[in-house]
Amino acid sequence: MKNIDVTALGELLIDFTENGLSISGNPMFEANPGGAPCNVLAMLSKLGKKTAFIGKVGNDMFGRQLADAIKNVGICNDGLIMDKSVPTTLAFVHTLAGGEREFSFIRNPGADMMLTKAEVNTEIIKNSKIFHFGTLSSTHEGVREATRFAVDTAIESGALISFDPNLREPLWESLDDARREIEYGLSKCNILKISDNEVEFLFGHSNYDKASLQLMEKYENIRLIFITLGADGSCAYCKNAKAKAPVYNVNSVEKTGAGDTFFGCALNYIIEHDIDLLNETELTELLRFANAGASIITTRKGALKVMPDLQEIYSLIE
Secondary structure, three states, X not given: XXXXXXXXXXXXXXXXXXXXXXXXXXEEEEEEEEOHHHHHHHHHXXXXXXXXXXXXXXXXXXXXXXXXXXXXXXXXXXXXXXXXXXXXXXXXXXXXXXXXXXXXXXXXXXXXXXXXXXXXXXXXXXXXEEEEEEOHHHOOHHHHHHHHHHHHHHHHOOOEEEEEOOOOHHHOOOHHHHHHHHHHHHHHOOEEEEEHHXXXXXXXXXXXXXXXXXXXXXXXXXXXXXXXXXXXXXXXXXXXXXXXXOOOOOOOOOOOOHHHHHHHHHHHHHHXXXXXXXXXXXXXXXXXXXXXXHHHHOOOOOOOOOOOOHHHHHHHHO
């Protein structure tokens, strides 16, 4: 019996989010724990699921902050490596109108990209029902090898594979490299969360019904697809059903972590249901729940430490 619901591998970093101006008129930034994989785990932990993380941070003030942060929100950090030879990865988030963002990364190198195959805790993976990853753990050769090893270990152990491309164009030497790593993830995953702009990047069109059909025809391993549409909500596709649901009317201040919160809520639903028996009613229920969680997180600065609880989500739905 596996007793970890979801294990994720990837980046754990500090999101410096804008938080007003100093008395001198200079922008001030708040050091929020972040990184897409751990944001997903934080949402799952908030909903009572058992989670674990595999990755690397620097043995510095930010790395120690991050190790404490994920432990405090209920994520097992036994698979977290602290490396004194490389600094923790940092991201600076510039908030635009409507809560959209621009990212600037301090990652040359950053600790998250220095994880090696030998440092991957395989026992955690083998004890997990779902293994989750994205492409930021495949931007460089060493961590790419570690990621592939972890994915293969998870598949061999019978885990469901969950994938979020999470395309961050500034972190790639070329977009051809990004496309290749996204295609690798598509070839391995059973559950896919992809954004509208990533669909357009891959297919050159925004016909989401067509894109989902193209994905499922090309990659027979994919059993469930979520497409997030920003202000237009989200849609879901499985072999025998599809659904779409809108977002909720909230006062958004910053959208960092919205997609991760959505995916955490979605994976929570999948853990509690049979992925191969989902119908349109259940997909709609799943999307409404996940959209509510994502909507709430946009009203807050940061994500990992401020995930909504079950009652907040149901209150918004009602």
